[in-house]
Amino acid sequence: MTIVKRFIAGAVCPRCGEMDTLKMYRDDxxxxxxxxxxxxxxxxxxxGSDQPKGEIDTRVNRGGKxxxxxxxPLNFVPNPSNTKH
Structure with missing residues (x-):
């Protein structure tokens, strides 16, 4: 049996946070x-019987600084053409 691996369009990796880097495939x-x-x-x-064991290591929970x-800061000033005389 040949396994075909396909990229998941728009998917974000839960570990590194990069988009379009996940691929998926199925076996039996x-x-x-x-x-x-x-x-x-x-x-x-x-x-659906397998449940994840613990929290996966991600860029958010790895710790570190x-x-x-x-x-x-942004300063907003009124538009002079919109003021009434």
Whole structure:
């Protein structure tokens, strides 16, 4: 039996957060997902009996310091052509 792996359009990897990097395929008993960017993989039984064991490691729950860019405030001024005289 030849296994055909197909990309899932618009899907976001739960580990790395990249879009369009997940591919899926089925064997006789399971449906599998794999990320080509971060090597994430999981499987689900076709009958729905398997449940995930614990929380998967993602970019959000790995811990560590998150670097944020400094925010610049926006100043809104009224449009002079819209004021009534």
């Amino acid at each position: 008993t399971h449906e599998h997902r794999e990320c080509v960017r971060c090597d994430f993989s999981d499987a689900m039984a076709l009958d 998150v670097e944020l860019e400094p925010a610049q």
